Amino acid sequence: MSLYAQYAALLDGVLDDLVADGTLPPELDRKNVTVEPPRDPSHGDLATNAAMVLAKPAGTNPRVLAEAIKPKLQALPPVASVEVAGPGFINLRLSPDAWRDELRTIVRDGEKYGLSKIGANERVNVEYVSANPTGPMHVGHCRGAVVGDSLARLLEAAGFRVTKEYYVNDAGAQVDTLARSVHLRYREALGEEIGEIGEGFYPGDYLKPVGTLLAAEYGDKFVDAPETEWLAPFREAAIKAMLDLIRHDLGLLDIHHDKFSSEAELQASGSVTRAMEVLREKGLVYEGELERPKSIDPHDEWEPVELTLFRSTQFGDDQDRPMKKSDGSWTYFGSDAAYHWEKAQSADHLVNIWGADHAGTVKRVQSAVKALTDGRVDLDVKIVNMVRLFRAGEPVKMSKRAGDFVTLADVVNEVGKDVVRFMMLTKRADTPLDFDFAKVLEASKDNPVFYVQYAHARISSLKRKAADAGVNLSEHPDLALLDDEELALVRRAAQYPRAIESAAMAHEPHRIAFFLYDLAAEFHALWNRGNDDPSRRFLLENNPQLSRARLELALGIAQIIRSGLGLMGVTATEEMR
Structure with a gap:
């Protein structure tokens, strides 16, 4: 249980006491009562809105209720002081022992620190990437893949049961175009000069290996055969090859789905027909005509x-x-409605990660899910905006292999998985993101990947130096030696469990990247004070006890950085190179 959850439980006990003595009526709805850090740290360590939320239904004044709550909170041993502010907010300051205990908890719990049960084991289906199986992943797919995979990790950390799904759009005209493009490469593999790939085909070199395999399998059997004879087997072979390529490229980012669902199989199974029949029985499907589209000129027929x-x-x-x-x-839309209905059979919540080009379809799919499930299952759609690639400020040219875009594999192979995954989470998913190959490798505070990784590497180096200096790492540290600035870092670290819960419930994994950057900034500031004053360094040659206490603080911070990076799918760096 997080520190904030502990104090929420203590506050709940205080409110129970006020019900028992008649100050508050029984059965008040407390779901909107919160315990959280105040917006201004100078106001204290914790703040609660209990009096503001409960006063009106209790028939009293918020400040009067706050004054009734205050002495009961003040009596709790870890609480140093309680203040009533403004119209009835309650601010608490905790004793230094509370933060020392929290540091012990961070170190003791290790990778389990911050894990939550807020999800109550509910089932969540997270669908992400779901690109047409017509070629390799490009950098736009990359962002959606990272957002979806990181969200799945977050939801699991928050106590949800997660299924990671990829919806294969293999039933449309685009896969027939893919098959025809592969047929060109098949003829090319047999020695035919096909010239420049014409408009309406997929031009990338990535289809050449597929054509070569088909040439080896069929020889010249389908060179002059009518399309009706070869379209289906070429389509099947092309889709399989593209999905293998997609799985490989996603694997470069350590992304692996639990399930790949086929649109073609969905339609063949009759699921779309069944979904439409369910809606028709509810009176929600009818035969009719749409209004004239606004995009058509009024003078046109x-x-x-x-x-x-x-x-x-x-x-x-x-x-x-x-x-x-x-x-x-x-x-x-018909297929999408049935697909989501099918997913909803084994889920309590659905989350889709979609590109910005699908933003216009969100409302209709949410409507279908609500109708088909009678509101039992909710659908949240997170829109992922474009990624603009630069190299030292200049736009990056397209990939020759892909034909008209830069591949995910190209980006990962150049800068590495960890850099790519972290950078894709440095902004809200629905805002454009600029990715500069030069800047993401800079060793500067302005590069969040470096800044967070450097904090972890510094602590790893500190641990090695401490061992070399003979500091006894098995000895219990005297945390009473930590000063106020050092305990302030613990206060920041203690917000990690809340960061996990809030990011998971909002479906916004970028919040973890923001939290880690702020935590790293405070750690670096604490580290740098030793540059001007040697007595403020983490390791002191003639003071092993203080060194051990400061090392414990550093180890706790490193643990949270490792954990947070893990939720982002990023490996914590032990040493900067």
Whole structure:
């Protein structure tokens, strides 16, 4: 249990006492009562809004209620002082012993420090990447992959049961185009001069190995054969090869999905039909015509077509959405509705990580999930914005191998997995991110990857030096020797469990990167004070007891940095090179 959760429980006991003595009525709703760090650290160590939240339903004044709560909190042994501020906020200051105990907990719990049960073992399906299987991962996919994988790690740390899923869009026209592009490479592998790849085909060199394999398997059997004979086997072979390539590229980032779901298999299984029947039984599907699209010029001819429509406007969408086209084939939305319905059978929550080009479809899919599950399952969609690549300030040219984009593999191979994963989380997912190959390798405070890794490397070096200097690492440190500045670092570190919970519940893994940067900054500031005053250094030649206490502090900080980096999928560096 985190320090903040401990004090929330203590506060709950105080409120129980006030109910028992008649100050508060029973059965008050306390779910919005919080215990958290005050926005201004000068106000104290902890703050609670209990009086502000409970006063009105209790029929009293917030400040009067705060004054009733104050002495009971003041009586708790770790509490040094309690102040009522403003209209009724309550600020607490803890004794130094509370922070010394928290440091002991950090070191003792190790990698378990910060883990939470807030998820209550509920099931969460996190779908991410889900790129069309038509080529290698590009840098845009990379960001979504890191956000999704890091979120899955966060949710597990917060006590959820997580399934990591990739939805393979293998039922549309794009996979037929892929098969035709592979057929060109197949003919090329057999010695035919195919010339420049024309418009409407995938031009990347990554399809050459697929063509070579098919040439070895079939010989010239399909060179002059009609498309109807070779399209299906070439499509199947191409999709398999592309998924192998995708899995390989994701593996470079240590990303591995639990499940790959096929859109083609979904449609073939009849799941889309069943989903539409369920909606029709609810009166949410009908045959009708859409209004004239605003994108069509008013002077142009346009004939309305009868379509199978879902009443998504009943769920807040701006118009009803077609599930089936006039030719009887399913729309993307029809398949998406069925896919999410299928996922919802084994999940309590659904989370999708989508590119910005899918932002316009969020409302309709959320409407379908709500309708199909009767509101039992919620869908949260996190939009991932574009990544702009630079090299020393200049835009990076496209990849020849990929044809028209820079591949994920190119980026990882140049700067490494850890740099890529960390940088992809240095901004909110829905804001554009600039990735400069030169800057991400800079050894400076302005490079967050370096700054956080350097803090961990410094502590690793400190531990080695302490061992060389004969500091007894098995000896219990006297933490009473730590001063106020050092205990302030513990206060920052103690917010790590809250950072995990808040990031997990908000589905925002970038919050961990922000927390680690702030923690590293405070550690570096503490370290640097020894540059001007040798007595403030972590290791003191003639004071082994103080050295041991400061080393314990450093080891606690290193543990949290390792843990936080692990949630981001980043390996903590032992030594900077």
